[in-house]
Amino acid sequence: MKYVELGKTGEKVPAIGFGTWKLGNEGIDAIKRSIELGANLIDTAEMYGNEAIVGRAIKGTNAFIATKVSPHHLHYEDVIKACNRSMQLLGIKQIDLYQIHWPNPAIPIKETMKAMEKLVDDGKIRYIGVSNFSLNELKEAQSAMSKYDIVSNQVEYNIMVRGIEDDLLPFCRKENITVIAYSPLARGEIFKEKKVYELLNELASKYGKSIAQISLNYLIAEGGVVAIPKASIIKHVEENVGAADFTISKEDMMKIRHFL
Numbered sequence: 001m002k003y004v005e006l007g008k009t010g011e012k013v014p015a016i017g018f019g020t021w022k023l024g025n026e027g028i029d030a031i032k033r034s035i036e037l038g039a040n041l042i043d044t045a046e047m048y049g050n051e052a053i054v055g056r057a058i059k060g061t062n063a064f065i066a067t068k069v070s071p072h073h074l075h076y077e078d079v080i081k082a083c084n085r086s087m088q089l090l091g092i093k094q095i096d097l098y099q100i101h102w103p104n105p106a107i108p109i110k111e112t113m114k115a116m117e118k119l120v121d122d123g124k125i126r127y128i129g130v131s132n133f134s135l136n137e138l139k140e141a142q143s144a145m146s147k148y149d150i151v152s153n154q155v156e157y158n159i160m161v162r163g164i165e166d167d168l169l170p171f172c173r174k175e176n177i178t179v180i181a182y183s184p185l186a187r188g189e190i191f192k193e194k195k196v197y198e199l200l201n202e203l204a205s206k207y208g209k210s211i212a213q214i215s216l217n218y219l220i221a222e223g224g225v226v227a228i229p230k231a232s233i234i235k236h237v238e239e240n241v242g243a244a245d246f247t248i249s250k251e252d253m254m255k256i257r258h259f260l
């Protein structure tokens, strides 16, 4: 497994984690297998409605738990309550990474961040992250922090949706804010889109890897990025974990970048 420093925390997290959106009881074994293989950053959210299931899967493991507060819970007291609820559902005394799921322009970011910092002070969460924040929203959120750093921004990033490569990704790398790439397999679209499939298939044959492994490797290759594929099939979990252990040549990285 390849590791990435989470923000400037000194804490190492695996470059391949595991996303749990739409995962129910049938996903418990997949989560357990992912943790067993070292892809132990498990991402959920109060909005997913599955924190209790995730809690059952991670019990007694060394999972690194990332969950999220919903955008309609960003007033001070609501953040505190949402965090307590998530901890209870997950069956843990501390959340490793607590993320703001989406920005909410109707609620001052300063108020939300004050609550997030209080949660760190109270030992309920270890690190503060955001999700779906644009470059400007991220800068604004950063300046609303009084004691701690924003360690991560979770955004859509896959071989078919690469807009962050223009501005957000370079900024995050410069500022040491980890990008957590969601929908890293484009929700399965990479297997359906002809042009994408053909290029990935060619590279998969060349490297003796799968299409999913080529796609995930591309995202994490240059550092500062953690990809969190969702997989309910164990074979998929095992394949995804193996996406970190090889190197795509510079020429092939450029081929992907310019072709797609």
Ligand code: NAP
Pocket (backbone or CB within 6 Å): 018, 019, 020, 021, 022, 043, 044, 101, 131, 132, 154, 155, 181, 182, 183, 184, 185, 186, 187, 188, 212, 213, 228, 229, 230, 231, 232, 233, 235, 236, 237, 239, 240
């Ligand atoms: P995704 O991970 O891009 O794709 C999931 C799909 O890919 C599933 O159908 C899965 O099938 C399939 N798959 C996984 N590994 C595969 C493999 N090795 N070979 C072939 N197919 C494979 O989609 P996602 O669930 O949208 O994104 C991942 C996670 O990102 C979510 O679960 C969630 O944690 C997070 N997310 C966050 C936000 C946000 O707003 N912050 C939004 C969307 C998603 P099986 O299930 O059959 O294995």
